[in-house]
Amino acid sequence: MEKKKLVLVGNGMAGVRAVEEILRVAPEKFEITIFGSEPHPNYNRILLSKVLQGDTEVKDITLNDWDWYEANNIRLYTDETVVKADPGRKVVVSDKGRIEPYDELILATGSVPFILPIPGADKEGVTAFRDLEDTDKMLQASKKYKKAAVIGGGLLGLEAARGLLNLGMEVSVIHISPYLMERQLDETAGKLLQKELEKQGMNFLLEKQTQAIIGNERVEGLTFSDGTVLEADLVVMAVGIRPNIKLAQESGLQVNRGIVVNDFLETSIPHIYSVGECAEHNGIPYGLVAPLYEQGKVLAKHICGVETAPYKGSVLSTQLKVSGVEVFSAGDFLEDKEKKALKVFDDHEGVYKKIVFRGNLIVGAVLFGDSHEGNRLFSLIKKQADISETAKVSLLQPVGQDTGDSLVAEMSSEEIVCGCNGVSKGTIIEAIQAEGCTTVDQIKACTSASRSCGGCKPLVADLLQHSLGAEFDQTIQKEAICSCTSLSRDEVVEGIRSKGLTHVKEVMNVLGWVSEEGCSKCRPAINYYLGMVHPTRYEDERESRYVNERMHANIQKDGTYSVVPRMYGGVTNSKDLRKIADVVDKYEIPLVKVTGGQRIDLFGVKKEDLPKVWSDLDMPSGYAYGKSLRTVKTCVGEQFCRFGTQDSMGVGVALEKKFEGLQTPHKVKMAVSACPRSCAESGFKDIGFIGIDGGWEIYVGGNGGTHVRGGDLLYKVKTDEELMEITGAYLQYYRETASYLERTSAWVDRVGLAHIQSVLDDKEKRKELNARMDEALSVYKDPWKEIINNNKTKNELFESLVRS
Ligand SMILES: Cc1cc2nc3c(=O)[nH]c(=O)nc-3n(C[C@H](O)[C@H](O)[C@H](O)COP(=O)(O)OP(=O)(O)OC[C@H]3O[C@@H](n4cnc5c(N)ncnc54)[C@H](O)[C@@H]3O)c2cc1C
Ligand SMILES: NC(=O)c1ccc[n+]([C@@H]2O[C@H](COP(=O)([O-])OP(=O)(O)OC[C@H]3O[C@@H](n4cnc5c(N)ncnc54)[C@H](O)[C@@H]3O)[C@@H](O)[C@H]2O)c1
Ligand code: SF4
Numbered sequence: 190m191e192k193k194k195l196v197l198v199g200n201g202m203a204g205v206r207a208v209e210e211i212l213r214v215a216p217e218k219f220e221i222t223i224f225g226s227e228p229h230p231n232y233n234r235i236l237l238s239k240v241l242q243g244d245t246e247v248k249d250i251t252l253n254d255w256d257w258y259e260a261n262n263i264r265l266y267t268d269e270t271v272v273k274a275d276p277g278r279k280v281v282v283s284d285k286g287r288i289e290p291y292d293e294l295i296l297a298t299g300s301v302p303f304i305l306p307i308p309g310a311d312k313e314g315v316t317a318f319r320d321l322e323d324t325d326k327m328l329q330a331s332k333k334y335k336k337a338a339v340i341g342g343g344l345l346g347l348e349a350a351r352g353l354l355n356l357g358m359e360v361s362v363i364h365i366s367p368y369l370m371e372r373q374l375d376e377t378a379g380k381l382l383q384k385e386l387e388k389q390g391m392n393f394l395l396e397k398q399t400q401a402i403i404g405n406e407r408v409e410g411l412t413f414s415d416g417t418v419l420e421a422d423l424v425v426m427a428v429g430i431r432p433n434i435k436l437a438q439e440s441g442l443q444v445n446r447g448i449v450v451n452d453f454l455e456t457s458i459p460h461i462y463s464v465g466e467c468a469e470h471n472g473i474p475y476g477l478v479a480p481l482y483e484q485g486k487v488l489a490k491h492i493c494g495v496e497t498a499p500y501k502g503s504v505l506s507t508q509l510k511v512s513g514v515e516v517f518s519a520g521d522f523l524e525d526k527e528k529k530a531l532k533v534f535d536d537h538e539g540v541y542k543k544i545v546f547r548g549n550l551i552v553g554a555v556l557f558g559d560s561h562e563g564n565r566l567f568s569l570i571k572k573q574a575d576i577s578e579t580a581k582v583s584l585l586q587p588v589g590q591d592t593g594d595s596l597v598a599e600m601s602s603e604e605i606v607c608g609c610n611g612v613s614k615g616t617i618i619e620a621i622q623a624e625g626c627t628t629v630d631q632i633k634a635c636t637s638a639s640r641s642c643g644g645c646k647p648l649v650a651d652l653l654q655h656s657l658g659a660e661f662d663q664t665i666q667k668e669a670i671c672s673c674t675s676l677s678r679d680e681v682v683e684g685i686r687s688k689g690l691t692h693v694k695e696v697m698n699v700l701g702w703v704s705e706e707g708c709s710k711c712r713p714a715i716n717y718y719l720g721m722v723h724p725t726r727y728e729d730e731r732e733s734r735y736v737n738e739r740m741h742a743n744i745q746k747d748g749t750y751s752v753v754p755r756m757y758g759g760v761t762n763s764k765d766l767r768k769i770a771d772v773v774d775k776y777e778i779p780l781v782k783v784t785g786g787q788r789i790d791l792f793g794v795k796k797e798d799l800p801k802v803w804s805d806l807d808m809p810s811g812y813a814y815g816k817s818l819r820t821v822k823t824c825v826g827e828q829f830c831r832f833g834t835q836d837s838m839g840v841g842v843a844l845e846k847k848f849e850g851l852q853t854p855h856k857v858k859m860a861v862s863a864c865p866r867s868c869a870e871s872g873f874k875d876i877g878f879i880g881i882d883g884g885w886e887i888y889v890g891g892n893g894g895t896h897v898r899g900g901d902l903l904y905k906v907k908t909d910e911e912l913m914e915i916t917g918a919y920l921q922y923y924r925e926t927a928s929y930l931e932r933t934s935a936w937v938d939r940v941g942l943a944h945i946q947s948v949l950d951d952k953e954k955r956k957e958l959n960a961r962m963d964e965a966l967s968v969y970k971d972p973w974k975e976i977i978n979n980n981k982t983k984n985e986l987f988e989s990l991v992r993s
């Protein structure tokens with residue numbers, strides 16, 4: 190049956206989660222296309238606060254990497270905004286002029302931050318806090334400037350303020366109301382929060398109305414309606430968000446504050462749905478992920494034609510992500526004529542708890558200073574549980590003697606552990622018992638619990654501890670290679686060796702993976718370890734490789750590829766240059782760029798042209814996409830330079846010819862300079878060689894990327910043969926002992942230079958390592974030639990797919 194075309198506009202948290210649900214319900218039903226205005230794959234927006242606070246790195250917040258889209262046959266257009274939907278023709282049109290037909294269309298365009306319409310709001314140094322670019326702006330500003338002003342004392346403003354404090358800035362929060370987070374807290378909790386944050390170093394200006402942002406090009410301060418002024422060289426606006434309805438409005442859909450949807454997330458026009466912060470259900474556009482994920486579940490079933498209960502709206506709970514402060518709020522938290530509150534307030538301990546009832550029904554709660562019981566209360570609030578008079582008071586008592594084990598023991602199995610993803614204790618226990626999960630990461634992979642804000646991680650850990658006892662000891666949890674297993678890298682390699690395993694699936698089966706298919710983290714890792722252990726017996730599994738390695742070219746953000754032919758030692762000639770020029774003309778390649786590794790990169794090659802480009806080039810693959818030897822950069826050396834004492838080009842070419850195509854845990858770059866002036870930057874490469882009088886110095890573990898590291902001197906050698914021998918042994922030792930995706934710089938730091946030297950000092954070991962290296966090199970075949978000569982692979986990879 191022909192697949193229906195599903196188009197998703199908005200590559201954010203709600204839209205992509207809805208697609209994940211659709212893939213779960215009916216994986217073969219749709220041919221899926223996603224448009225995203227941002228240039229990234231789907232990432233965890235929630236954790237931007239943690240990135241700013243320095244607790245998480247940008248690389249760790251990706252939710253669905255490029256490989257996920259590829260593996261699920263999803264065509265992804267990043268950095269591309271849909272500007273119109275035409276329901277008559279059933280197409281969407283992008284700002285790049287692309288016209289994409291759909292059978293079903295989902296709008297998940299999220300929100301836009303509200304920017305106060307005051308003079309100076311467009312000055313340099315004024316930013317919202319919504320995406321990676323905003324976060325980067327703040328990180329950069331903190332390196333140059335000192336004084337930050339955050340307008341808005343809500344969840345976002347306070348998390349931004351904490352981040353800016355961590356970055357060493359002086360931070361003032363300007364808030365319009367008399368107390369903080371008035372949308373989530375009552376006055377008592379708001380004031381307690383202020384006191385706590387003041388202790389952490391934040392300065393507050395309450396009941397202040399900002400009038401203008403002053404300065405020349407860049408912001409220099411703020412003026413307020415009471416005539417006062419505040420100096421600032423960075424201003425963050427966190428005064429709320431507005432559903433992003435522009436596209437819907439321009440396409441004729443019914444909109445109010447958000448895009449109006451019914452209980453099945455259908456908009457006013459057939460075959461168009463909306464989910465996420467842009468959607469308005471029963472008059473409410475939501476601004477937290479839990480309700481958006483609930484919407485996604487209903488939408489997925491409905492769009493796949495599977496019966497589902499309607500979406501009836503969500504009860505909200507929030508928690509502030511600022512370390513050292515425990516704040517929880519849920520449901521209807523303000524008392525009035527109809528709603529009465531029960532409160533306890535321990536001023537000494539700084540703990541405040543309030544539970545709100547309508548009659549005997551529990552409808553809301555606020556906790557400050559101790560939020561352990563938040564989940565339990567939230568479960569009761571969601572159910573609007575009927576609580577008797579005597580039981581009401583006991584709700585304010587802590588469960589069990591303490592938190593942790595006794596708390597989770599007392600939880601009923603329907604109680605929610607992960608608020609963001611709606612995962613109950615029962616679901617987690619089932620994952621432990623039936624799926625054999627033993628780590629928090631495995632629970633995350635199996636159930637999604639802890640996949641969003643991460644606030645429930647301690648509770649998940651408590652549940653594991655409670656269920657597994659001694660088997661789960663958080664302090665000795667070794668680093669598993671991914672969440673599909675609790676085995677470490679060494680245990681997996683040992684398993685492959687001792688059990689003679691030769692296939693990725695076999696490794697997963699025999700070593701007891703919790704997920705049958707593995708994930709994008711473990712599949713490439715196992716594939717590498719298998720090849721490293723059995724170089725001649727093992728057949729490379731293309732499907733276990735990252736997209737670039739599968740395609741033997743680097744995918745670019747517009748779906749085209751870049752191609753880099755090998756240019757040994759950065760040395761070229763007129764014949765090769767002519768071939769490159771002809772290919773550029775013939776295939777209308779839009780950009781030709783000389784790389785830092787001294788070769789030529791052809792950007793913008795269409796996927797279907799790749800094999801023809803390789804064939805016309807008739808040059809070896811430069812492996813610019815691979816976890817393998819990339820480049821050997823060389824200076825001109827003794828052949829032309831008057832300072833050169835060695836033949837750097839000759840040695841560079843020989844090294845590249847010997848080690849080309851070698852599979853390594855991560856990319857490896859080399860450089861050869863013929864004198865200590867080091868024009869090829871040998872000190873910042875994985876292996877760098879510097880010519881000296883009477884020989885060479887060999888430097889290792891250098892890195893010129895994100896984590897800059899100067900190389901360490903490994904050895905001085907006299908001859909080119911010794912240089913080759915040490916390099917072979919060193920590289921093989923790295924191949925055999927590093928974790929997949931561990932650069933040599935991190936590996937040298939981990940295992941220690943002295944240890945590596947002690948291994949290589951042993952002549953016998955050096956010989957053995959070189960023998961195993963030779964075996965690994967013996968299987969190398971140029972991948973481009975292989976594909977050109979194999980019609981089946983060529984067709985499967987480059988011709989039959991409908992993808993970009
Ligand atoms: C710093 C921060 C911290 C947060 N912390 C929490 C928290 O702790 N807990 C919580 O529950 N929530 C939190 N949130 C809110 C949460 O991140 C959002 O509710 C959630 O991301 C909304 O998902 P969405 O898919 O609706 O919108 P988004 O994630 O914003 O995704 C929408 C995407 O659509 C793209 N887009 C828009 N229009 C178009 C178009 N025409 N064409 C193509 N692409 C388009 C946008 O560029 C965007 O990438 C936080 C938000 C921020 C900014
Ligand atoms: N931990 C979390 O759950 C979390 C964290 C960050 C963001 N978010 C979500 O992101 C979205 C945006 O957060 P937000 O805090 O911007 O929105 P918000 O609407 O919750 O809070 C905005 C705050 O700004 C204040 N404000 C409005 N106008 C002002 C003005 N002129 N001067 C000073 N203060 C003013 C309001 O009184 C309000 O408290 C929300 O949906 C929020 O739920 C959630
Ligand atoms: S490193 Fe030395 S030999 Fe090589 S180009 Fe520079 S100055 Fe000349």
Ligand code: FES
Binds near residue numbers: 609638639644
């Ligand atoms: S509560 Fe946010 S990820 Fe679990």
